[in-house]
Amino acid sequence: MKKVVKFGGSSLANAEQFEKVGDIIRSEESRRFVVPSAPGKRFDGDTKVTDLLYSCYDAAAKDGDFEKILEEIKSRYNEIIKGLSLTFSLDEDFQVIKENFKAQIGRDYAASRGEYLNGKVMAAYLGYEFVDAADVIRFDKNGNLDSEKTDKLLGKRLSKCENAVVPGFYGAKEDGTVTTFSRGGSDVTGSLVAKAIKADMYENWTDVSGFLVTDPRIVKDPAVIETITYRELRELSYMGATVLHEDAIFPVRKEGIPINIRNTNRPDDKGTFIVESTCRKPKYTITGIAGKKGFCSINIEKSMMNSEIGFGRKVLQVFEDQGISFEHVPSGIDTMTVYVHQDEFEEKEQQVIAGIHRLVQPDFVEMESDLALIAVVGRGMKSTRGTAGRIFSALAHANVNVKMIDQGSSELNIIIGVENRDFENAVKAIYDIFVLTQM
């Protein structure tokens, strides 16, 4: 049994958090490969080490007093080292960093030091081997991950370790230039490590007890999703749910390695399992509710359009020609509606309308803005009759005007269009009927 355990910044913000992490890792022998982030905020208003590093590097560029900021960063690490009673020093590392900052060898390098240093501390604390991500995560000349080389390098290097700490977020090009993933990229490192060592599980430890059924800014203390499929996750995340770094899914999904989102501060909570597929019935009929505001609908009417071969294609052509992607195309009889992102559409509105008139000679074109789309997602919906009925009864009850409904053959989601101002109420109403009422 091999597990990769990745810890987010808030799980490693100070010595106290490090100790929790240590307890978690030591409680299971299988937790052999650790991917740490840089120390996050210790309290509200605190600054993440990564942000301090950027400031520091930028100060060095302007010949400012970057050493003062570097000292602040160093004190963050020393506070942790002291708190853990380690006999271990980062002095040499900070000397190198100072030189490199002066030499301005790269902003990615600067940002990556948060994870690098935290990895060193973690390795010393756990007595695990430290593996510099620059040696095992490979980027190509254009700064894109080279998955194949990375997989080989990681596999080769880690096969020699009983256990190891691989800092998250960065790697290097063939020539040694340190390169980072986009923000949140430690998730990706953890996933790459899990794939390379063929882990049985990729545990992703954060400060929440898993993915929530819906946005906690809309619904207070929403329920945690026990098990979610990659497919459901992708749908919820597309519709705005904050989840893992998108690129973190692909490597483990391909290998069938489940991800387990856990809470460092509540290690007994089972968290959320992300799996390729499962025969486990979801606890509620729906798995999650996500949504976004800021859509716009273009409603095109033309008598007999259904019998005009090519009508729909031409309409979509107009949007494509203007570089606008569409979200949904619900259609009635003699009417077709195109949902687009308002910000993409607004500046090209007139060209699109003119294009539609030119290409398909509609009877009538009407636009509506300030619309929101809500996705109700769940593998359980397919086998549960009446899901749509419950959704729309609940929305009616909440006085929400349903502008659009789209449910295709996958039956894994229903997309609902409402006015922006009804968005929160609609999400609440759907949450209530499926989770609170639990009918």
Add this chain to the structure above:
Amino acid sequence: MKKVVKFGGSSLANAEQFEKVGDIIRSEESRRFVVPSAPGKRFDGDTKVTDLLYSCYDAAAKDGDFEKILEEIKSRYNEIIKGLSLTFSLDEDFQVIKENFKAQIGRDYAASRGEYLNGKVMAAYLGYEFVDAADVIRFDKNGNLDSEKTDKLLGKRLSKCENAVVPGFYGAKEDGTVTTFSRGGSDVTGSLVAKAIKADMYENWTDVSGFLVTDPRIVKDPAVIETITYRELRELSYMGATVLHEDAIFPVRKEGIPINIRNTNRPDDKGTFIVESTCRKPKYTITGIAGKKGFCSINIEKSMMNSEIGFGRKVLQVFEDQGISFEHVPSGIDTMTVYVHQDEFEEKEQQVIAGIHRLVQPDFVEMESDLALIAVVGRGMKSTRGTAGRIFSALAHANVNVKMIDQGSSELNIIIGVENRDFENAVKAIYDIFVLTQM
């Protein structure tokens, strides 16, 4: 006040029916312009005069004994004439018809004689002027209606009449060649006359008391629709409801002349009013339910398709290239479904699938056949919250599995996809919840 009154074949099948028609016309002075069809069936198993005329003409072509059939037709009219105690003879007309049938001057001519002769009888019976449609309904060289010329000819000729009978179904080209509309075309004649004389109302008298909320083959004795807009009518008729001849709508719709569908056998019933728009609230939230079987869905899945500009357009392009029109394109996230007519699609299935694979490289394509689409149509739905909730709760209650939902911005209809075998149950369930329960 001027009304055009059109009577269908069953309203004029025999003398008894003629008398009902006479009573109707005489009961309102405004019923000044009458458009009769040819005599229809007098009883189950009887043959319509138009069908006899086709047989007779074809028999003449094969040098068969067409005169016997012509005698049968003549006896139909004489039965009516005798039954109405008219001193009036069609001998001369039948002599001309016999000559023309021998000379094989045209199948359209043959078919048109049913209306022509019935118009003569009607004019004699009412004491109205007879206006031969060949003189006032004009077709172009290709056999298409010449609306402009027809409007002028009709307007000029009828402005001189206090009242008149214009037989339905036919007209003539510039050179006098008699030409007919497609079957049911007397509806079109009535509409053209109404437009030309700027009628206040076009009454279309049939053997039913108006349009029914749904198909009487599915729901026993469905309620009659009191008022329906042209738009709603078009939607229901597109989805399979049997209504007026499609071309009958356009002339009067343009002029804002309402159509009133009435029942010759129950003249006190108010029937159905077809109007351009109305502020009259419909009696039920929904105006009508119609549907069709025999659809097929092609479900295309591809990760990240939403961010791929042109994806949807390319998919529709494949269908267009094969000459297949689509009905609906519901979409989720990473999934897009295309609904098409099964009979159109089946023979080109493999080309379409291959085309989709070539053009958009999907992750997955899946097809499902034997699906039905149901349109729930109603102008009242927009202002009534909870319509969708009631529909889908009713369907769940009836154990109907909803495969697809499509509701666009017009909010005048909701399209629902179900399996063929659930079709009747679904229609019944929706009818019951809106009409019988009348909530």
